[in-house]
Amino acid sequence: xxxxxxxxxxxxxxxxxxxxxxxxxxxxxxxxxxxxxxxxxxxxxxxxxxxxxxxxxxxxxxxxxxxxxxxxxxxxxxxxxxxxxxxxxxxxxxxxxxxxxxxxxxxxxxxxxxxxxxxxxxxxxxxxxxxxxxxxxxxxxxxxxxxxxxxxxxxxxxxxxxxxxxxxxxxxxxxxxxxxxxxxxxxxxxxxxxxxxxxxxxxxxxxxxxxxxxxxxxxxxxxxxxxxxxxxxxxxxxxxxxxxxxxxxxxxxxxxxxxxxxxxxxxxxxxxxxxxxxxxxxxxxxxxxxxxxxxxxxxxxxxxxxxxxxxxxxxxxxxxxxxxxxxxxxxxxxxxxxxxxxxxxxxxxxxxxxxxxxxxxxxxxxxxxxxxxxxxxxxxxxxxxxxxxxxxxxxxxxxxx
Amino acid sequence: xxxxxxxxxxxxxxxxxxxxxxxxxxxxxxxxxxxxxxxxxxxxxxxxxxxxxxxxxxxxxxxxxxxxxxxxxxxxxxxxxxxxxxxxxxxxxxxxxxxxxxxxxxxxxxxxxxxxxxxxxxxxxxxxxxxxxxxxxxxxxxxxxxxxxxxxxxxxxxxxxxxxxxxxxxxxxxxxxxxxxxxxxxxxxxxxxxxxxxxxxxxxxxxx
Numbered sequence: 001x002x003x004x005x006x007x008x009x010x011x012x013x014x015x016x017x018x019x020x021x022x023x024x025x026x027x028x029x030x031x032x033x034x035x036x037x038x039x040x041x042x043x044x045x046x047x048x049x050x051x052x053x054x055x056x057x058x059x060x061x062x063x064x065x066x067x068x069x070x071x072x073x074x075x076x077x078x079x080x081x082x083x084x085x086x087x088x089x090x091x092x093x094x095x096x097x098x099x100x101x102x103x104x105x106x107x108x109x110x111x112x113x114x115x116x117x118x119x120x121x122x123x124x125x126x127x128x129x130x131x132x133x134x135x136x137x138x139x140x141x142x143x144x145x146x147x148x149x150x151x152x153x154x155x156x157x158x159x160x161x162x163x164x165x166x167x168x169x170x171x172x173x174x175x176x177x178x179x180x181x182x183x184x185x186x187x188x189x190x191x192x193x194x195x196x197x198x199x200x201x202x203x204x205x206x207x208x209x210x211x212x213x214x215x216x217x218x219x220x221x222x223x224x225x226x227x228x229x230x231x232x233x234x235x236x237x238x239x240x241x242x243x244x245x246x247x248x249x250x251x252x253x254x255x256x257x258x259x260x261x262x263x264x265x266x267x268x269x270x271x272x273x274x275x276x277x278x279x280x281x282x283x284x285x286x287x288x289x290x291x292x293x294x295x296x297x298x299x300x301x302x303x304x305x306x307x308x309x310x311x312x313x314x315x316x317x318x319x320x321x322x323x324x325x326x327x328x329x330x331x332x333x334x335x336x337x338x339x340x341x342x343x344x345x346x347x348x349x350x351x352x353x354x355x356x357x358x359x360x361x362x363x364x365x366x367x368x369x370x371x372x373x374x375x376x377x378x379x380x381x382x383x384x385x386x387x388x389x390x391x392x393x394x395x396x397x398x399x400x401x
Numbered sequence: 402x403x404x405x406x407x408x409x410x411x412x413x414x415x416x417x418x419x420x421x422x423x424x425x426x427x428x429x430x431x432x433x434x435x436x437x438x439x440x441x442x443x444x445x446x447x448x449x450x451x452x453x454x455x456x457x458x459x460x461x462x463x464x465x466x467x468x469x470x471x472x473x474x475x476x477x478x479x480x481x482x483x484x485x486x487x488x489x490x491x492x493x494x495x496x497x498x499x500x501x502x503x504x505x506x507x508x509x510x511x512x513x514x515x516x517x518x519x520x521x522x523x524x525x526x527x528x529x530x531x532x533x534x535x536x537x538x539x540x541x542x543x544x545x546x547x548x549x550x551x552x553x554x555x556x557x558x559x560x561x562x563x564x565x566x567x568x569x570x571x572x573x574x575x576x577x578x579x580x581x582x583x584x585x586x587x588x589x590x591x592x593x594x595x596x597x598x599x600x601x602x603x604x605x606x607x608x609x
Binding site for chain 2: 150152153164168186189190191192193194
């Protein structure tokens with residue numbers, strides 16, 4: 001390691017003002033601070049400092065770690081669904097993992113190359129440091145998309161959301177909307193045929209020859225997709241091979257769906273990691289689930305054949321689709337969520353309620369968690385403002401008495 | 402009276418430096434509504450140019466006789482009359498397009514650019530400069546309409562003026578038209594991009 005440090009020290013003068021490559025200072029700085037604790041700007045040599053190991057880079061790394069259970073499970077499940085679709089009866093673990101890995105790898109690579117590329121260019125252009133915000137976004141985007149989303153669509157969506165949601169508002173920490181979710185929303189509205197329906201949720205290609213491709217014309221909708229298109233009360237939700245999907249399958253995540261968001265179990269593990277590290281806010285997670293349960297219960301009480309999803313029991317609502325993933329990894333994004341404690345309760349609760357409302361009462365959209373989080377992202381500042389104003393009024397009244 | 406402005410700048414300023422859409426941010430609703438395809442956008446632009454130019458002239462001619470208290474009503478009546486004429490004309494000679502534009506021709510009455518120009522220019526200037534002002538602002542508006550519609554039709558439908566321009570080979574290779582371009586939010590983002598480019602070339606327009 002010290003050889004690398006020495007090498008960096010040797011080439012560093014070239015990147016400082018006046019050096020040969022001074023234009024690329026921000027890129028150099030990004031690599032250096034990625035490898036080593038930054039010495040220059042964030043750690044000033046003089047005066048008193050408050051030391052805390054928790055800088056935003058650490059926080060990002062922990063979020064990525066918390067995503068890993070879901071990510072590995074997504075790899076397994078992608079392979080598992082593919083094997084099921086091919087009619088297999090035994091599931092060799094490492095082959096499934098390899099298939100899932102090779103399916104998702106190009107997507108992750110494209111997301112990082114496009115997103116980080118734009119971040120580096122913008123940082124260069126503005127003469128700023130490269131922000132580390134994209135570390136999490138780059139892995140989130142492939143996880144919330146169908147396993148075989150086209151690479152060029154993914155690249156376009158990532159570029160769109162990084163530029164129009166993040167960079168034009170001032171970069172990491174200034175975005176109003178969740179960048180990863182906007183990528184997904186862009187794909188969803190721009191390419192509906194490739195992002196929804198019953199053809200896209202199971203990986204069918206051979207993934208660089210690691211498995212036999214699935215025959216053309218294969219189709220299997222996600223559980224929520226099947227429910228949304230059912231006429232009247234849905235009787236049985238079926239998996240890829242035609243057997244019934246139980247709530248236990250949905251909890252484990254062995255159902256077709258977006259790459260990383262099927263397994264509620266792995267999401268719970270991720271949530272525990274985030275809460276233990278003090279990154280996610282437990283109030284938001286709890287209130288999203290509370291809102292979802294309440295709305296799911298209300299919908300279930302007033303179940304009607306017009307809205308097939310209203311027949312799902314409230315607890316099962318939380319297991320299907322991207323609800324749990326949105327609650328744990330999307331709603332808790334500290335940049336786009338409410339800042340005030342009371343605001344967090346309201347914010348989370350409304351996300352849960354709206355997600356189930358969209359899922360149940362808009363039969364055009366089988367899932368509503370993405371739209372619910374984006375909508376509440378827009379309202380988060382307003383909620384905070386109301387909380388602060390209420391507090392001011394409360395205190396003024398205290399003076400008056 | 403306002404300070405003397407040359408007829409040339411009255412005509413050409415609204416193209417860029419004083420563009421009604423880019424700088425004054427007026428008439429945004431119709432930019433969102435009629436720019437899915439290029440053809441209706443062009444027809445809409447021509448209609449606005451005609452209505453704006455002639456209403457400016459008429460208001461300018463009678464500007465000294467209009468009682469100040471009811472001037473908005475008088476302006477509305479003039480604009481409404483012209484809009485009805487344009488609408489009838491389109492229904493007679495371009496029925497398909499007028500169907501596509503549906504209510505948006507009638508809604509030229511409420512287009513902010515019209516009331517803005519009548520109030521700000523025609524009420525205080527002679528007919529000829531008013532005419533030029535109307536034509537200039539109409540063209541300034543149409544330019545933006547056409548640019549937005551160009552990108553939305555090209556990327557959203559793969560066509561221009563109804564003719565397919567994205568080759569079949571591209572579709573076979575996996576290219577898919579962008580459905581978001583057909584939805585109104587994308588018009589807003591395209592307008593924002595145009596404003597972005599425009600301001601980066603006109604630094605004096607940038608907010609401090």
